[in-house]
Amino acid sequence: DYKGNPDLTWETSTSFNAGFDFSMLNNRLNGSIEYFLRQSTDMLYYRPVGPSAGYQELPMNVGSMRNSGVEIDLAYSIIKNKNISWDVNLNASFINNKIIKLHKDLEGELIDNTRIYSEGESMYRMYLVKYAGVDSETGKALYWAKDKDGKAITTDDYSMAVNYKEATDNLLPTVYGGFGTSVSLYGFHASIQMSYQLGGQIYDSGYARFMHGGTSSYAGTNWHTDIRNAWSETNKGSNIPRLDAEDKYASSQSDRWITSSNYLSLNNITFGYTLPKNITNKFLVDRLRVYFAADNVALLSARKGLDPRQSYTSATTALYTPIRTISGGISLTF
Numbered sequence: 001d002y003k004g005n006p007d008l009t010w011e012t013s014t015s016f017n018a019g020f021d022f023s024m025l026n027n028r029l030n031g032s033i034e035y036f037l038r039q040s041t042d043m044l045y046y047r048p049v050g051p052s053a054g055y056q057e058l059p060m061n062v063g064s065m066r067n068s069g070v071e072i073d074l075a076y077s078i079i080k081n082k083n084i085s086w087d088v089n090l091n092a093s094f095i096n097n098k099i100i101k102l103h104k105d106l107e108g109e110l111i112d113n114t115r116i117y118s119e120g121e122s123m124y125r126m127y128l129v130k131y132a133g134v135d136s137e138t139g140k141a142l143y144w145a146k147d148k149d150g151k152a153i154t155t156d157d158y159s160m161a162v163n164y165k166e167a168t169d170n171l172l173p174t175v176y177g178g179f180g181t182s183v184s185l186y187g188f189h190a191s192i193q194m195s196y197q198l199g200g201q202i203y204d205s206g207y208a209r210f211m212h213g214g215t216s217s218y219a220g221t222n223w224h225t226d227i228r229n230a231w232s233e234t235n236k237g238s239n240i241p242r243l244d245a246e247d248k249y250a251s252s253q254s255d256r257w258i259t260s261s262n263y264l265s266l267n268n269i270t271f272g273y274t275l276p277k278n279i280t281n282k283f284l285v286d287r288l289r290v291y292f293a294a295d296n297v298a299l300l301s302a303r304k305g306l307d308p309r310q311s312y313t314s315a316t317t318a319l320y321t322p323i324r325t326i327s328g329g330i331s332l333t334f
Contacts (some may be wrong), residue, residue: 174199
């Protein structure tokens with residue numbers, strides 16, 4: 001439920017782009033470099049409010065934000081003659097996100113459960129309890145908190161640690177993009193296209209579910225193979241809490257589940273052959289091509305099962321990733 005707000009206004013966006021195209025080395029190297037900036041003001045947001053107000057959210061114009069960065073696109077022809085050609089391509093995007101200003105009532109910061117928005121910072125930060133490892137003697141999960149004097153301490157009482165959440169670093173990747181190559185050789189053609197992301201982090205909620213402690217609420221839920229390294233009397237140096245059905249906080253929300261969002265994906269492989277014209281012309285066919293293609297072939301990420309392409313902040317195994325497909329066909333042109 002939420003309350004209406006008569007002071008709401010339209011969100012406004014302003015965009016600016018500037019760049020240039022270039023060609024070098026007798027047109028063998030072509031590319032473009034573009035700077036982009038988009039600033040949004042009077043951004044709409046459902047601000048959470050205390051339940052005592054009688055409603056849960058209040059729609060408001062929460063503030064302004066800026067996205068800026070650089071996009072680079074390159075293509076290079078390594079070999080190009082009558083019978084053979086070989087081309088490579090690369091693109092990269094560098095993006096920066098910054099919250100410019102928040103509504104004066106927020107006093108420079110908005111906290112919404114596991115998200116935190118602060119003036120001068122990226123909106124892609126999370127607000128989480130800090131994981132402190134495992135008690136080597138008991139095997140319980142430990143979290144950072146503070147004592148009555150404000151001194152940092154570790155505790156296995158998660159409900160105490162919740163009062164001392166901290167903001168993570170900016171989760172946005174430093175760079176993302178794609179690259180590929182294509183080769184043509186005496187009628188044969190092959191191409192590969194890949195994409196990548198580097199320098200970011202992500203909250204792996206799917207992994208968190210598979211690392212539960214065995215409580216009844218997880219009955220029937222499988223474990224990740226990493227659980228085999230859980231704390232035990234003979235494995236006291238583990239960073240994975242013990243398996244005990246009474247440990248409610250073994251897999252609670254914390255920065256324990258933040259991991260690298262780097263990935264490399266093989267998006268497409270295509271292979272084909274075009275028959276020579278002196279053969280196809282005999283059958284009154286202008287062009288005949290046989291081809292095979294595979295899409296969404298493979299994904300290499302920080303952890304098997306993690307697909308960082310889902311979001312900049314969190315990923316879950318509950319969503320289907322792109323389906324791998326293999327196809328083939330014959331293309332005729334008369």
